Amino acid sequence: MAGRNAGAGAEVETRRDPAGPLDMSALTTIVGYPLRRAQLAVFDDFNRRFAALALSPAQFSTLALIGANPGRKQSEIAGALGIQRPNFVAMMDELERRGLAERLRTPADRRSRALALTPTGEALVARARRVQAEQETEIERLIGGTSRELLIAALTQLTRLAS
Amino acid sequence: MAGRNAGAGAEVETRRDPAGPLDMSALTTIVGYPLRRAQLAVFDDFNRRFAALALSPAQFSTLALIGANPGRKQSEIAGALGIQRPNFVAMMDELERRGLAERLRTPADRRSRALALTPTGEALVARARRVQAEQETEIERLIGGTSRELLIAALTQLTRLAS
DNA sequence: TATTGTTATACTCTATAACTATA
DNA sequence: TATAGTTATAGAGTATAACAATA
Numbered sequence: 001m002a003g004r005n006a007g008a009g010a011e012v013e014t015r016r017d018p019a020g021p022l023d024m025s026a027l028t029t030i031v032g033y034p035l036r037r038a039q040l041a042v043f044d045d046f047n048r049r050f051a052a053l054a055l056s057p058a059q060f061s062t063l064a065l066i067g068a069n070p071g072r073k074q075s076e077i078a079g080a081l082g083i084q085r086p087n088f089v090a091m092m093d094e095l096e097r098r099g100l101a102e103r104l105r106t107p108a109d110r111r112s113r114a115l116a117l118t119p120t121g122e123a124l125v126a127r128a129r130r131v132q133a134e135q136e137t138e139i140e141r142l143i144g145g146t147s148r149e150l151l152i153a154a155l156t157q158l159t160r161l162a163s
Numbered sequence: 164m165a166g167r168n169a170g171a172g173a174e175v176e177t178r179r180d181p182a183g184p185l186d187m188s189a190l191t192t193i194v195g196y197p198l199r200r201a202q203l204a205v206f207d208d209f210n211r212r213f214a215a216l217a218l219s220p221a222q223f224s225t226l227a228l229i230g231a232n233p234g235r236k237q238s239e240i241a242g243a244l245g246i247q248r249p250n251f252v253a254m255m256d257e258l259e260r261r262g263l264a265e266r267l268r269t270p271a272d273r274r275s276r277a278l279a280l281t282p283t284g285e286a287l288v289a290r291a292r293r294v295q296a297e298q299e300t301e302i303e304r305l306i307g308g309t310s311r312e313l314l315i316a317a318l319t320q321l322t323r324l325a326s
Numbered sequence: 327t328a329t330t331g332t333t334a335t336a337c338t339c340t341a342t343a344a345c346t347a348t349a
Numbered sequence: 350t351a352t353a354g355t356t357a358t359a360g361a362g363t364a365t366a367a368c369a370a371t372a
Contacts, residue, residue, distance in 0.1 A: 082200070151194060
């Protein structure tokens with residue numbers, strides 16, 4: 001109620017308390033800002049949908065990639081996901097602790113670890129894919145199927161900005 | 164050279180060392196994954212372009228928003244950017260230390276701080292806008308002007324996924 | 327010598343509780 | 350009692366150096 005003065009019907013007076021919306025135009029018209037906000041919104045939505053499965057986006061992508069590429073080296077999976085090798089160790093520790101994935105010794109090169117899903121991991125990935133499909137459906141509902149395909153194509157192109 | 168055997172011209176043999184590219188299709192066909200990778204690529208590119216100005220994406224957006232909305236409360240600027248109030252204190256400490264922005268006491272409400280750019284801050288924002296425009300031009304070159312507009316529209320819609 | 331996985335470590339971002347001064 | 354700014358703190362995520370085992 002602050003900023004409303006005593007004059008009856010004085011609707012056109014200058015605002016005392018400028019509580020109106022901010023001018024965000026300098027940010028909303030460049031790609032980087034809505035890109036960041038959309039990424040946070042999609043990941044927040046992902047986390048809500050995956051709370052029951054207790055999977056983070058990084059864990060989901062790791063399990064999905066191992067599932068599609070069983071037997072690959074730990075460093076290959078980490079590299080494809082853009083995760084530094086040291087940081088990927090704790091990720092695999094946790095997935096192994098939960099019985100979802102395993103690190104196998106390979107006779108060909110005893111330095112490396114061949115990654116694979118356990119049967120439990122396979123089952124969880126199957127459930128996770130269905131949950132993920134629900135998010136994708138909701139995204140299509142929001143922006144349309146054609147727009148979704150164009151969005152993925154444009155985002156993939158933007159990746160080439162990387163030096 | 165591993166995996167290449169001695170047979171001359173044996174180009175069709177099965178690979179011994181499956182060093183080929185990984186199957187990423189489970190990730191590249193859903194919005195979340197390319198969205199995250201694109202956001203990282205655009206921010207990395209931003210950081211390279213802004214190294215000379217020593218501005219992070221968060222600092223740039225903060226200065227741009229204060230510049231477009233001088234006199235607004237610290238909590239209003241923080242809220243519009245999606246930054247928690249406690250985390251925004253260090254941000255303003257640094258911008259103030261560098262002489263780019265200032266926190267003014269307002270007589271109307273002595274609890275709040277009205278934010279504004281200093282002349283130095285105004286000048287830096289003007290330079291920053293030109294650097295930012297260069298990134299936007301590069302993005303248009305990569306994906307096309309129409310696609311860029313559609314991209315921003317789709318990303319803005321995705322924000323509505325937030326609970 | 328180089329590579330793979332690993333440990334240790336530091337730095338940034340983010341989230342929450344609680345304090346203070348004002349309202 | 351509620352709000353604005355602040356402090357303290359804890360948790361993620363990420364980056365680099367260095368080590369042991371193996372190639």
